[in-house]
Each structure stands twice: as structure tokens, then as C-alpha cells.
Amino acid sequence: MLNISLGTIIWTTVAFLIVLLILKKMAWKPILEGLKKREESIAGALRTAEEAKEEMAALKASNEELLTKARAERDTMLKEAREAKDAIIAEAKSNAKLEGDKMVAQAKETIKMEKVAAMNELKKQVAALSIEVAEKIVKEKLSEDSKQKELVNNLIEEVTLN
Amino acid sequence: MANKINLLGSVLSKTTLVAATAVFVFNFFGAHAQHGDEVVGHDDHNTAHHGEGEESHEGFKPGEFIMHHVADGHQMEWANFQIPLPVMLWTDDGFTCFSSSNFYKEENEAHVHGMEGHAFTMGNEYIMVNEVIYYLEKNGGIHGIEEKVKLAEEADLLLKDIVNLEKKKVEASSIEEQAIIAEEIAAVTKKEQELREAAGLAAPFDLSITKNVWGLLFVMVLMVFIFVRIAKRYKNREGQAPKGIQNLFEPLILFVRDDIALPSIGPAKAEKFTPFLLSVFFFIWFANLLGLIPFLVGFNIAGTMSITLVLAVVVFIITTINGNKNYWSHMLAVPGVPKWVLVLLTPIEILQMFIKPTVLMIRLTANITAGHIIILAFVSLIFLFGGNSEGAYWGVGVGSTVFMIFMYLIEFLVAFLQAYVFTLLAAIYFGAAVEEAHH
Numbered sequence: 120m121l122n123i124s125l126g127t128i129i130w131t132t133v134a135f136l137i138v139l140l141i142l143k144k145m146a147w148k149p150i151l152e153g154l155k156k157r158e159e160s161i162a163g164a165l166r167t168a169e170e171a172k173e174e175m176a177a178l179k180a181s182n183e184e185l186l187t188k189a190r191a192e193r194d195t196m197l198k199e200a201r202e203a204k205d206a207i208i209a210e211a212k213s214n215a216k217l218e219g220d221k222m223v224a225q226a227k228e229t230i231k232m233e234k235v236a237a238m239n240e241l242k243k244q245v246a247a248l249s250i251e252v253a254e255k256i257v258k259e260k261l262s263e264d265s266k267q268k269e270l271v272n273n274l275i276e277e278v279t280l281n
Numbered sequence: 282m283a284n285k286i287n288l289l290g291s292v293l294s295k296t297t298l299v300a301a302t303a304v305f306v307f308n309f310f311g312a313h314a315q316h317g318d319e320v321v322g323h324d325d326h327n328t329a330h331h332g333e334g335e336e337s338h339e340g341f342k343p344g345e346f347i348m349h350h351v352a353d354g355h356q357m358e359w360a361n362f363q364i365p366l367p368v369m370l371w372t373d374d375g376f377t378c379f380s381s382s383n384f385y386k387e388e389n390e391a392h393v394h395g396m397e398g399h400a401f402t403m404g405n406e407y408i409m410v411n412e413v414i415y416y417l418e419k420n421g422g423i424h425g426i427e428e429k430v431k432l433a434e435e436a437d438l439l440l441k442d443i444v445n446l447e448k449k450k451v452e453a454s455s456i457e458e459q460a461i462i463a464e465e466i467a468a469v470t471k472k473e474q475e476l477r478e479a480a481g482l483a484a485p486f487d488l489s490i491t492k493n494v495w496g497l498l499f500v501m502v503l504m505v506f507i508f509v510r511i512a513k514r515y516k517n518r519e520g521q522a523p524k525g526i527q528n529l530f531e532p533l534i535l536f537v538r539d540d541i542a543l544p545s546i547g548p549a550k551a552e553k554f555t556p557f558l559l560s561v562f563f564f565i566w567f568a569n570l571l572g573l574i575p576f577l578v579g580f581n582i583a584g585t586m587s588i589t590l591v592l593a594v595v596v597f598i599i600t601t602i603n604g605n606k607n608y609w610s611h612m613l614a615v616p617g618v619p620k621w622v623l624v625l626l627t628p629i630e631i632l633q634m635f636i637k638p639t640v641l642m643i644r645l646t647a648n649i650t651a652g653h654i655i656i657l658a659f660v661s662l663i664f665l666f667g668g669n670s671e672g673a674y675w676g677v678g679v680g681s682t683v684f685m686i687f688m689y690l691i692e693f694l695v696a697f698l699q700a701y702v703f704t705l706l707a708a709i710y711f712g713a714a715v716e717e718a719h720h
Contacts, residue, residue, distance in 0.1 A: 126369075126488040127353065127587035131497060135591055138501040139560050146508035147556035150534060153515030 341668060343661035345398065350579045351653050354412050354492045355381040358579070366495060370407075370414065371486035381489070384409050393423055395430035407485070415484045432480035439473040496580035497588060500567045508563070537562050537704060545708035550715045554708065557599065561592060562704040569649060569696030573689065583699065584649035586642070593642035596707045597635070604714040641706055648699050652692045659685045 261267050357364040365382035383389075384401040391400040391408065398411040408417040408426065420426045443466060450462040490498070507526065514527040523531045537559050542551040568582035582588055610616060612630045614623055659681040667674030 122586065123590065124353065124487065124491075124587045126486070127491060127494055127585065128591055129488065130490070130494045131588045131591040134498055134501050135564075135595070138505060138564075139557065139595075141505055142508055142560050143556040146505070146512045147559055149512040150508070150515050151538070151552075151555060153512075153519060154531075154534070154538075156519060157521075 341661070341664045343658065343665060346661055346664075347654055347657040349399075350657050351581055351584065351650055352412060353494075353581070353585055355409070355489055356385055357492050357495065366492065367490050368414070369488040369490065371488055372416075373419075373485070391423060393430065394427050395434065396426075412491075413484070414487050414489075415482045419483045426482060429480045429482055432476050436473050436476040436480060439469055439476065443469050443473065493580060493582050493585045493588065496568070496571055496582045500564060500571060500582065503567060504560070504563055533563075534559060541701070541705050541708050545705065546712040546715065550711075554599070554711045557595075558704050558708055561596075561707060562700050565592075565645065565703055566697060566700035569699065570693075572649065572653065573692055573696060579653070581650060581653055584646050584653060586646050589642040589646045592645070592703070593638035596641060596710060597638040600638075600710045600714045601634070603711065605717070607716060607718040608714045610718075637706075637710055641703060645699055645703050648695060652688070652695055656685055656688050656692070659688065 261270070355368055356366055363382070363385060365380045365385070367378055368381045368384070369376070369378045383403050384407075386401070389401045389403065391402045393400050393408075393410055396410050400408060400410040402408045402417055402423075405418045405422075406416065408415050408420075408423065415426065417423070417426075420429065446462055446466045446469065450459055450466065453459045453462055507530070511527045511530055514524065518524065518527075538551075538555050541562070542555045542558050545551075546554055565583050568580070572580040572582055572584070574580075604612075612634060613627060615626055615630070618626060662681045663674065663678045666677040
């Protein structure tokens with residue numbers, strides 16, 4: 120107990136130092152190394168998972184960006200197409216109108232010419248008819264002597280009056 | 282950290298409760314049987330050798346009983362069985378080795394006047410008094426030893442005289458008187474030294490495997506067995522979760538590494554000292570637990586000063602070897618302290634270097650021995666009161682057993698706590714030795 124025995128001290132020293140050495144070489148070194156390796160591998164795995172998570176997030180973000188870009192592109196394309204369509208329609212409309220106007224103008228011209236021609240024809244016809252009518256009337260009126268005399272008289276009168 | 286302690290606590294408390302209760306039921310009845318035997322044997326003795334001056338066997342002596350169980354011995358006792366151990370002696374005639382059963386025989390029992398306790402002779406050669414082996418014939422037989430004990434007592438008386446004379450010398454009025462007293466002191470001192478020399482008992486150098494040395498070797502083998510096995514697990518199952526016995530000890534290994542070594546020494550140097558701290562921690566803990574198994578010969582390994590002394594000396598050597606410039610400069614001359622204070626401080630610091638491991642040693646020995654003494658004191662209570670009447674025997678027996686269970690639970694805590702405290706303080710001393718200057 121409290122008394123010191125040299126024999127016990129010697130046995131303890133020898134046993135303790137030998138066991139200290141054995142344990143240090145054969146037990147604590149592999150145990151502490153194993154613990155350290157496991158801790159490192161766990162920490163590494165956690166780090167990798169974190170990195171993978173970040174990568175995934177980055178990928179998702181880039182996907183999102185790509186998608187928005189594609190969407191924007193589609194929108195612009197649609198817009199452009201619509202504009203092109205409108206332009207084409209507008210052009211076609213204006214062209215059509217121009218053509219139509221032109222045609223109308225031509226038609227009007229033709230109508231006008233036809234009208235003039237028709238008028239001239241009509242005038243000619245009317246003149247011919249009028250002469251014919253007048254011939255007939257004259258012929259009839261001048262078929263009697265008295266009427267010829269009257270006419271001559273009238274004409275003389277008129278001429279004298281002037 | 283909290284988790285680890287909780288786990289440990291729950292495992293410990295469950296196993297302790299079961300073990301302690303089971304064991305104490307046995308302890309109580311076992312003690313009863315043993316006591317009964319003693320009483321019967323005692324009666325035989327009285328009728329056979331009546332009036333032979335066997336007063337020492339009269340009644341139950343708790344002090345002797347307790348000290349006998351706490352002290353180291355040359356045999357292992359298991360209830361009424363005795364397991365002899367090898368006695369190894371380095372004598373004047375060389376090395377001898379024989380079984381301790383040569384001592385422990387009834388016909389060898391002897392009594393040396395002036396020396397308390399059990400004495401056994403072995404032939405004419407050796408006598409063992411309180412487990413210390415002396416030469417018998419070379420000291421002049423039992424009679425010669427008794428003479429020498431008397432001489433030692435005389436020397437003790439002279440020592441008292443010397444103290445009285447010293448007092449007189451201080452009080453003396455004149456120088457002449459002082460000189461006379463000084464001469465007297467010298468004469469008495471010479472006589473005292475002569476007496477001491479004559480009183481010295483010749484003894485062989487005892488290298489025996491005693492009870493506690495045997496327990497120590499057992500713990501050492503157990504430790505190598507367990508931790509080499511665990512180490513294999515770590516090699517074979519690299520990077521995998523712990524399993525079985527590896528799982529049982531991993532929290533404790535991590536506890537020593539992360540909660541004792543790392544905070545006390547610092548991350549840079551902790552790795553170097555961790556193997557030693559782990560070894561010391563598990564050695565003390567295992568030794569304490571082994572000592573708590575009742576009836577298993579009552580090992581008191583960490584309560585043996587010779588063993589804790591070795592631990593403390595190893596701690597001291599490691600601290601001193603690893604002490605860096607900063608450590609020694611703080612020891613020899615604390616920086617920033619006036620010179621006149623240093624005159625006081627430096628001796629204290631140097632003393633402290635030795636006091637620290639000494640305290641470590643005493644604390645561990647005292648705590649473990651005290652635990653054993655308390656439990657044995659409760660056992661003694663049963664015998665003391667049980668001698669009077671059957672009712673008192675059972676009444677005190679039940680009460681003592683309840684207190685013993687309580688003490689046992691505390692002892693389980695102390696077994697762990699003292700291992701922790703020793704390791705922690707050793708780690709703190711190492712930490713102080715390798716700490717770098719920070720100013």
C-alpha cells in the first residue's frame with residue numbers, strides 16, 4: 120500500500136515499459152491511424168458531396184440560363200416572323216392596291232375613251248338621223264306649192280327684217 | 282462529447298447495478314460463512330491451546346483485517362482458498378525462487394514481540410513479518426530479531442532526547458553552555474547511529490511476484506490482448522464503421538484523444554503524447570476495475586505506492602525530457618518578475634516540478650486505497666456487531682450491505698474518474714512542457 124517495495128517497482132517498471140512499447144507500436148499506432156483515416160475519408164466524402172451539390176446547382180443555373188436564352192430566342196424569332204408576315208401582307212396589300220388603282224385608272228381611261236368614241240358615234244348617228252329626219256320633214260313640207268311659197272315668204276320676211 | 286459521456290454513463294450504470302447487486306448478495310452470505318468458520322476454528326483453538334498467550338486471536342480486529350486486505354501479499358486469497366505465488370529472493374548466496382506456500386503454514390506461524398501483525402518462518406532461513414521477508418538465522422533467530430527491535434526502540438528514544446537537547450541548546454544562555462550541549466548532542470547522535478546500525482534487520486532483496494504484481498501483469502496482458510485485437514479491426518475494416526469490441530472502446534479512445542490530449546497539449550504536439558496517455562488511462566482504469574471485483578483476491582494495484590510511483594516517475598521523465606526553452610525559462614526565472622521575487626519563486630518552481638508528479642502518485646494511491654478501506658470497514662461492522670447477537674448481525678449486515686452497494690457504485694465512478702484525472706493532469710504537465718512562448 121503506502122510502503123515502497125523495490126521489487127514491485129522493478130516489476131512495474133519492466134512490465135509497464137514493455138507494454139508501453141508494444142501498445143505504442145502494435146495498438147495505438149494502427150488505431151490512431153485508422154481513426155484518422157476514417158475521419159479524413161468521412162470529411163472527404165462530405166466535401167465531395169458538397170462539391171457535387173454545388174456543381175448540380177451550377178448546372179441547374181446554367182440550364183435555366185440556357186432555357187431562358189432559348190425562350191428569348193424563340194420569342195424573337197416569332198416576333199420577327201410576325202413582323203415579316205405583316206410586312207409581306209402590307210407590301211402585298213400596297214402592291215395590290217397599286218395594281219388595282221392602276222387597273223381602275225386604266226379602266227377609267229378605257230371607259231372614258233370608249234365613252235368618247237361612243238359619244239362620237241352617237242353624235243354621228245344623231246346627226247345622220249337628224250338629217251334624215253330633217254330631209255323627211257322637209258320633203259313632206261315642201262311637197263305642196265303653197266307651203267313652198269309660204270316658206271319662201273317666211274324666209275324672205277326674216278331676211279328683210281334683218 | 283455530451284453524447285459520449287451519456288452513453289458511457291448508461292452502460293456503466295446498468296452493468297454496475299447488476300454486477301454490484303449480484304456480487305453483494307454473494308459477498309454478504311460468503312462473509313457470513315467465512316465468519317462462522319472462523320468462530321468454529323477459534324473455539325477449537327481455545328480448547329486445544331488454552332492459556333498459551335494467544336490474545337492476538339481474541340476477538341475481531343478491524344484495523345488488522347482491513348490492512349491485511351489492502352496491503353500487498355505473497356499469496357492470493359479467495360475466500361478460504363489460498364493461491365501461492367512465486368517468492369523470488371536475491372540473497373547473499375545468489376538468486377532463489379520457491380513457492381510462497383512454504384511460508385503460509387499453520388506450523389510456521391510465529392510471533393515477534395514488538396512487531397505487530399502476522400509472522401511466518403520458513404525453516405531457519407527466512408521470516409516474513411507483515412509480508413516483508415527477513416533473514417532468520419542471520420538475524421539471530423526470533424530472539425535476535427526481538428533484540429534488534431528493542432534496539433530500534435531505544436534508538437527512537439534517543440532521537441527524542443536529541444530533539445530535547447536541540448531545544449535546550451537554543452534556549453541556552455551562554456556560548457559555553459551551548460558548546461557543552463552541542464558535545465552532548467554529538468555523543469547521543471553517535472550512540473543513536475550505532476544503535477540503528479545494530480538494529481538493522483538483514484533482509485534479502487525481495488523480487489517476488491506478489492499479489493499486486495500478479496494483478497499488474499494480468500492487466501498488462503489483458504491490455505495488449507484487447508488493444509492489439511482492436512488495432513487489427515482498424516486495419517481490416519479501414520474506413521468502415523466500428524464494430525464489436527472496437528465499438529466499445531472507440532468512444533473512450535476518442536475521449537482520451539479529443540478531450541484530454543488535444544485541449545491540454547494543443548494540436549501540434551498532442552499526437553506525440555497520445556499513445557502514452559491512452560496506455561496510462563486504460564491501465565489505471567482496468568486496474569481499478571479489477572480491484573473492484575469482490576473476492577477476486579482483492580487486488581489493489583493503483584492503490585499500491587510502488588506502482589503509482591513508477592507511473593509518476595515516467596510522467597516526470599517525459600515532462601522533463603520534452604521541456605522546451607520556454608518551459609525551463611519559466612521554471613528557472615519567470616520572465617517579467619523582479620529579481621528579488623525570483624529568489625523566492627525559483628525554488629518554489631523547481632520544487633513544484635517534483636511536487637506535481639508526487640501529488641499525482643499520492644492522489645491515485647490514496648483514492649483507490651480509501652475506497653477499498655471504506656468497503657472493508659462496512660464488512661468489519663458486520664463482524665463487530667455480529668459477535669454480540671444474531672439480531673445485530675442481520676440488522677447491521679443488511680444496513681452495511683446497502684451502504685456497500687452505494688459505495689461500490691461510487692467506486693465504479695472513482696475507478697474511471699481517477700484514471701481520467703491522472704491522465705488529464707499528465708497531459709496538462711506535458712502541455713506545459715511543450716507550450717511555446719506567447720509573449
